[in-house]
Amino acid sequence: MADRPRIAITPGEPAGIGPELVNALGDAFPDARLVAIGNPDQLQASDHLEVLPVHPAAPVTPGQLDPRNAGYVLETLRLAVEGCQQGHFQAMVTGPVHKGVINEAGHPFSGHTEYLAELTDAPMPVMMLAAGSLRVALATTHLPLRAVADAITPARLRTILRILDHDLRRFYAIERPHILVAGLNPHAGESGHMGREEIDTINPVLEALRAAGLHLTGPLPADTLFTPARLEGTDAVLAMYHDQGLPVLKHVGFGHAVNITLGLPIIRTSVDHGTALDLAGQGVADSGSLHAAIREAIDMARAGR
Missing domain, CATH: 3.40.718.10 (Isopropylmalate Dehydrogenase)
Known part of the structure; x- marks a missing residue:
């Protein structure tokens, strides 16, 4: 585990580009164990990617938001945080979420940073x-x-x-x-x-x-x-x-x-872009930021252990 840190990945909004970016990772990170937490119908387990299944509440259509799946998105984050806190994962990497649809579903949510701080009792x-x-x-x-x-x-x-x-x-x-x-x-x-x-x-x-x-x-x-x-x-x-x-x-x-996100008791990195609903399901989204986020998480996990 010291040589190959276990990294949790939350794909984010299921109707966005997150799931397909995760599926496009291939064998780019032989020095880590990647575990995607999310909808097994969207995520392709392989020799290089494990899937911890969480099922959305409603069917997913690429590009179409559904407030019924807001709780699913938050549950993937909760499981990733819990896994980091318990030592099952050495870091977590988050895909893009849609703040508006989470709020529309009745969940107070101003962003990943604030939500993860709440889950981990991080003051700042x-x-x-x-x-x-x-x-x-x-x-x-x-x-x-x-x-x-x-x-x-x-x-x-x-x-x-x-x-x-x-x-x-x-x-x-x-x-x-x-x-x-x-x-x-x-x-x-x-x-x-x-x-x-x-x-x-x-x-x-x-x-x-x-x-x-x-x-x-x-x-x-x-x-x-x-x-x-x-x-x-x-x-x-x-x-x-x-x-x-x-x-x-x-x-x-x-x-x-x-x-x-600094100041947490766990390591968390994320992509720098949004859900790109207009690109979802077309297989044309650029996975460069997700690759960079995973590499950063691996390096931070090794430096901080």
């Missing part, structure tokens, strides 16, 4: 996406823009930066991670003329954590933070909100980027 999960050497973590995730400033508190920033520093050391063998921190406002507030969050909240936290030994640079204007010269020698970027950091990351790496 951290969403980080990676594409090659670029890693972007988020101080806030799925919030309306008008709620972001109030959510960025000193306690939240301290916790997130400590988790980011800790997990970069643990899972990426970085001795002293260098983290760039974006400001919230244009020009990082421009000395208070465009907002005081940098002065009142962000900078005091950074100064305190630098004194505790963390290698932090910022707060920096987000519009110049992602230039090659600034990123040189950087291990991760902390963006203040979803659409501040992720458009850059996805421009660089869409199709082979990985979504990683």
Whole structure:
């Protein structure tokens, strides 16, 4: 098991491209044992893929959402988390889900990150996406823009930066991670003329954590933070909100980027794309991001054991 970690894969929304991406994996990962948790009518067990069967409540038609199967999607996630907690799996990789249809079915669900944190009693999960050497973590995730400033508190920033520093050391063998921190406002507030969050909240936290030994640079204007010269020698970027950091990351790496949840007691990676209902069932979906997510999970499992 130490040489071949066992990785749970949840295909996600059954009417989306997730199941066919899992079936397309083939023998790409001889150094791991892959276990897909989901509908056996959609998943093809093989020498390289085991299937832990979970049956949807309603028949599945590619491209057509059915709220009756929302509970099935959540059950696959629950089983993967339970398996990781009990040591049956060393990591879990999640396919794309459709938040809207899960909510339509009456299940409160704002995203994988928040749901997995609830299942594992993790107080502060951290969403980080990676594409090659670029890693972007988020101080806030799925919030309306008008709620972001109030959510960025000193306690939240301290916790997130400590988790980011800790997990970069643990899972990426970085001795002293260098983290760039974006400001919230244009020009990082421009000395208070465009907002005081940098002065009142962000900078005091950074100064305190630098004194505790963390290698932090910022707060920096987000519009110049992602230039090659600034990123040189950087291990991760902390963006203040979803659409501040992720458009850059996805421009660089869409199709082979990985979504990683830090701050959990388990390892979880995911694809960087959605359910692509318009492509489902046609056999044309690109499995590059799923491959990258599985490779990341395998490497993290080995580094973190």
